Amino acid sequence: DAATAPAPVAAVSQYACQRRTTTENNNKIFTDAFEVLAEFYEFNEVEGPCLAFRRAASVLKSLAWSVRRLGATEGLPCLGERSKSVMEEILQSGRSFEVEKILSDERYQTLKLFTSVFGVGPKTAEKWYRRGLRSFSDILAEPSIHLNRMQQSGFRHYGDISRAxxxxxxxxxxxxxxxxxxxxxxxxxxxxxxxxxxxxxxxxxxxxxxxxxxxxxxxxxxxxxxxxxxxxxxxxxxxxxxxxxxxxxxxxxxxxxxxxxxxxxxxxxxxxxxxxxxxxxxxxxxxxxxxxxxxxxxxxxxxxAFTLLGWTGSRQFERDLRRFARSERRMLLDNHALYDKTKKEFLAATTEEDIFAHLGLEYIEPWQRNA
Ligand code: CTP
Ligand code: MN
Ligand code: MN
Ligand code: MN
CATH class of the missing domain: 3.30.460.10 (Beta Polymerase, domain 2)
Structure with a gap:
């Protein structure tokens, strides 16, 4: 059971790579709502609000306590006016009008359905939606649609691979x-x-x-x-x-x-x-x-080590590791290497610990990277 008393909020970093986030999420009612909003903006290719909601969700996931009143979020990073108003609504009524509107929106529902197929990204889903297609049977019955090999497999094994x-x-x-x-x-x-x-x-x-x-x-x-x-x-x-x-x-x-x-x-x-x-x-x-x-x-x-760190995720953790490296250390990090722009040299690593050390970060265990 999560404690309700907020921890000292000043200690929460804006970077996921300076937070410890386990699989236990004490603020799921909010983070689920933010995820819908982020996805809505992703489908509309609006990057700013998409990223903002993902960052807000990530901060809430790292908390060892559940937010019970908005005042408790004071001092937490990455929670903007919009995120806070969604949280306020959920705290008061248990739901968000904006989120419910998106969830019942035909375009959102259709893009969500189409992108759930292996090999179908937002671009293809959008194209099919604009052609008036709304269901799998619409797609499979449309003679002018050519499915690539990946999408064919995606449909063939849909039941199995959409199951956890x-x-x-x-x-x-x-x-x-x-x-x-x-x-x-x-x-x-x-x-x-x-x-x-x-x-x-x-x-x-x-x-x-x-x-x-x-x-x-x-x-x-x-x-x-x-x-x-x-x-x-x-x-x-x-x-x-x-x-x-x-x-x-x-x-x-x-x-x-x-x-x-x-x-x-x-x-x-x-x-x-x-x-x-x-x-x-x-x-x-x-x-x-x-x-x-x-x-x-x-x-x-x-x-x-770079590949292990890059493929362990989560996606949000990886984004913030790279952002931290660039903004706070003038270094470039990806799945291949770490480069120090000040020294103009590559920094070698044989373990993940080496990479965190090069970045001047406390080591975060894999099970604490569920940002
Ligand atoms: N990844 C990557 N390059 C790719 C594919 C994946 O760097 N070509 C990274 C992603 O950034 C992610 C990790 O590999 O951090 C795992 O990706 P994925 O399997 O999509 O997500 P998971 O975190 O494993 O979650 P899930 O349980 O949904 O698979
Ligand atoms: Mn994968
Ligand atoms: Mn995976
Ligand atoms: Mn995934």
Whole structure:
């Protein structure tokens, strides 16, 4: 049960990377509302308010107490007039008129539905919406629409991959990837990253970093793993992207640039017999298997720590790490490297702790990065 007395609010940083945020969210009624508002602005490509609501939600998630009256938020960073008025409304009536209006809006509902398909982003969803399409059957019945391979798989496995992945299922997939790596090279390794590394009980996919101590062999490692999964008959979909990594390039200025390492976005067939306690789906259990989304990334081993930090997330935590590095330290950070603009040099790291130390930040454990 959360304490109601506010902690000294002056201690809360505007940067998620200076806060400890576990999976326990004491302010879900507010953060759920902010997430809807942020998504609404994201669909309308209005970046300012979108980011503002995401930052506000992130601050509330870090609190060890529940906000019971607006006065308690005094001194907290990132809570603007708009966020506060939404909170006020929720405190008074248990709901926000603005949020309810969005939730019942046809455009929002349709974009939300379309973007829930693997391979469909806001741009495509918007295009379909403008053509008058409102449901999956509308899309699938429209002869002039060409679905790419990713979207075809997204529709084919929609039921399975829109269902949450459990920790037991993530563990089973970990064993599968681990076995594949070890069969290829005895000194290779697979490490769980993403939401499950942060201690989440459920995820929308399972993320792994695969490595070999031999620099330059990482591309081959990934294609060999894919071949092994195919041989096992469990590869349902594979989008492989070869490395375009250039070590002389400075880290990206953009907050959310994709990294350049070899990676793949997969859909795997997970058999019930491999999962302790069975699959996280009644339907899947009777069939004996379910489809699961899996992401693999394979950086050169000297970039392992940067990739681990970048892929562990959360997205908000990553955004603020980069913003902190740039604004407070004149450094550039991304999934590949850390660059000091004052010294004009790259700062090497073999562990995540090294990176936090270079940035002059207290180390934040993975399970405290649920910003
Ligand atoms: N990521 C990245 N580059 C990519 C894909 C993902 O840097 N090409 C990072 C994201 O920024 C995120 C982390 O990898 O911090 C995990 O991404 P994702 O699987 O989408 O989210 P999770 O936090 O794992 O949450 P979920 O349970 O929904 O999967
Ligand atoms: Mn994930
Ligand atoms: Mn996600
Ligand atoms: Mn992922």
């Amino acid at each position: 992945v459990s920790r037991a299922e993530a563990r089973a997939l970990g064993n599968i990837i681990d076995e594949a790596v070890r069969a290829i090279t005895a000194d290779g390794a697979a490490a769980l990253t993403g939401g499950f590394r942060r201690g989440k009980e459920f995820g929308h996919d399972v993320d792994f970093i695969v490595t070999t101590p031999e620099v330059g062999r990482e591309d081959r490692l990934l294609t060999d793993i894919i071949e092994s999964l195919k041989q096992q008959g469990i590869l349902l979909y594979c989008d492989y992207q070869a490395s375009t990594f250039d070590q002389s390039k400075l880290p990206s200025h953009k907050f959310e640039a994709m990294d350049h390492f070899a990676k793949c976005f997969l859909i795997l067939r997970l058999d019930c017999s491999r999962v302790d306690g069975g699959l996280n789906s009644v339907e899947g259990d009777s069939r004996g298997w379910r489809a699961v989304r899996v992401d693999l990334v394979s950086p050169p081993v000297d970039r392992y």
